[in-house]
Amino acid sequence: MELRNLFPVAGALGAAFFLIADAGAAPSLPASLNGFVHYSTSNYGGKISDKYVQKTSIQALQSGKTLPYGTAVVGIEYRDQNGKRGPVLRYIIMEKVRNGGKDYPASVRNGDWEFASFTPARALITNDPVTRCLACHKSQAQSDYLFGLNEMKSYKLK
Numbered sequence: 303m304e305l306r307n308l309f310p311v312a313g314a315l316g317a318a319f320f321l322i323a324d325a326g327a328a329p330s331l332p333a334s335l336n337g338f339v340h341y342s343t344s345n346y347g348g349k350i351s352d353k354y355v356q357k358t359s360i361q362a363l364q365s366g367k368t369l370p371y372g373t374a375v376v377g378i379e380y381r382d383q384n385g386k387r388g389p390v391l392r393y394i395i396m397e398k399v400r401n402g403g404k405d406y407p408a409s410v411r412n413g414d415w416e417f418a419s420f421t422p423a424r425a426l427i428t429n430d431p432v433t434r435c436l437a438c439h440k441s442q443a444q445s446d447y448l449f450g451l452n453e454m455k456s457y458k459l460k
């Protein structure tokens with residue numbers, strides 16, 4: 303599927319959004335996935351979920367560093383229609399923000415990561431509390447709060 307159809311707005315804006323995200327504020331959905339790589343797809347619960355992260359973040363990771371501030375992991379969830387991607391159901395994002403996470407109690411905080419989800423029309427979802435995201439991803443504290451860190455490490459960059 304052509305990404306441009308999903309992220310129709312011109313590219314350069316996307317990167318800027320990451321830089322202006324306030325600590326504690328919900329991350330914005332990037333306007334474009336230029337500069338991102340599609341490193342993973344999962345398929346369960348009637349959904350196909352494609353995961354994207356910036357190429358530069360994978361490069362940092364693969365050179366032995368931790369994921370840098372500004373890293374945004376974006377998921378696009380589609381309805382699974384007999385193994386094919388149907389309509390978009392939801393967008394999800396985790397963004398590593400300098401001084402992020404500090405508004406959350408230690409019991410749920412995921413380091414500096416901030417979480418958000420969006421409707422197919424790209425509106426922020428407010429009735430699914432972020433604390434639910436945090437509670438589940440907390441189990442991955444040893445892998446930078448990501449379920450797919452190993453997939454990023456082993457992804458073969460072109």
Ligand code: HEC
Pocket residue numbers: 344351353375376377394395396417418419430431432434435436438439447448449450451
């Ligand atoms: C009940 C557990 C659970 C909850 C709640 C949850 N996630 Fe996840 N999340 C997962 C699992 C398992 C994966 C890996 C499988 C996949 O990619 O679908 C994942 C993957 C992700 C990824 C890809 C990065 C990674 O960790 O590999 C992002 C981004 C993400 N979730 C964001 C969110 C957001 C935003 C919310 C809240 C709106 C949320 N998640 C709520 C379990 C959860």
